[in-house]
Amino acid sequence: MLVHPKFNPIALDLGVVQVHWYGITYLVAFALFYALALARARQPWNAAAGWGRREVEDLLFWGVLGVILGGRIGYVLFYKPLYYLAHPAEIIAVWSGGMSFHGGMLGVIVAMILYARRHQRPWLQVTDLIAPCVPTGLASGRIGNFINGELWGRPADPSLPWAMIFPQANDQVARHPSQLYQFGMEGLLLFVLLWLYARQPRKLGQVSWAFLFGYGVFRFTAEYFREPDAHLGLLALGMSMGQWLCVPMIVIGAAMWAWASRRTVQ
Template sequence: MQMILPFPDIGPDIFSIDIGGFTLALRWYAMAYIVGILLAWRLAVTTLRRGPLWPRDHAPMPAGDVDDLITWVILGVIIGGRLGFVLFYQPAYYLANPAEIAMVWQGGMSFHGGMLGVALAGAGFAARRGIPLLSLFDLMALCTPPGLLLGRIANFINAELWGRPSDLPWAVVFPGARAQDCPGVEGLCARHPSQLYEAGLEGLLLGMVLLILVYRRGWLKRPGQIMGMFVLGYGTARFIVEFFREADAQFIYSGNPMGHVVQLAGTGLSMGQLLSLPMIALGIGLIVFARIRPSARR
């Protein structure tokens, strides 16, 4: 008999209040964003106050500028994440329904698009304030994993972005007709909790690696190294998890049950893997570039 885990009895709302026919709710996903931003702010301020960690023992910007940077980053995440989802995952639908592009409350965000949005926001902020770009990117990369960890846990609580069917002991029975639509599976369909795989790899493990490299190995001394390790680490983690994560519904059809966007001799790549390959290459390139540049340790 297959061992499966029931989905925990946790709703998407932390609490809700009815006020005159209007329901005000605080959702776990929103709380993940709020706490993730607060943790990023605290880590950024702490790191900027440690001058010896940086090139020439001097932080690239005052700690007080982090408040303004957070505003730019939030805009980059929202705009880039939404446009990335529109362009990478459902371009035909949104081309036919352009008015829905701005309806972010309906769901649909892309991490890869959000990362591009944050990179552009960071570049604009650096140019406006005269901040070394690679050092700013290093700081932003260091502060991102806590938000990824909390966001993926929120995905699990929301019972979304679940994995492929599995008979492993820790497979989870997610609620909902779509989660239970598993061709060839009789009875309850258990799936990989791929959200938790991502939380562990992209958030916890990658975050610990970056902290060790910054606070124990001095990697901020060579601008671009930490950003490179983050991009490489995230791209690799996402590429691996995509083997266990259910593909988006629009990519699944008869003859392509795995939802590959690139098919190669009976196997293929998902959209997440396809978008992760340039990240892996970019990450390696940034690390190599940072190491061949003249050192700025003093």
């Protein structure tokens, strides 16, 4: 049975400024997105649609705003609205953790809608370009969660070779390292599947809806190993908040992928 090393969340202390590992994982996520989006823009069908370095840089700017604002606001509203209502000054303390993927996704959707309108592009053309570039960023974020020792898993059989005690949980219970499960499923595996799927031209919206469905399935599955938020516990039907937020993603993703597949628009 393993024990979480309880890493120092501060990677570099410069006195006045402290650089947190969590912040570094976000920088890594944005760098990976930029590199992958450039590779996507060079694909013949994307280059023919006018995608290039300048467009990718603009997308990164809008995406960063969407992720940070949407992720934090989503966490505040979905998971701890009463706490932050009583402690409004802590809403901006992103460096302490507390970001919601579902909120970040909504923030990116809004950002991409604004980008598409500004550049007069179909919104789904924009999301089709970026969808395969997102999972590596999610993987990086899960490494940040693991370093912080947060979002640990549910109790596991102590005989499980990778079962882990998280001192941050204030108990000696062997748990699933669910952050690493999510790193592998909604991060690396989803990236590989989407990247391979998007290596040839697809109909408008197919890549975007495939991402929505794939993330929903992998996150829903991972939630069975992740400890529910203490202040929420399990909700209706014994499902966590994360699972309930994934249900519409799975349903909408599958339905819209089927709809996009029947369209003739590329």
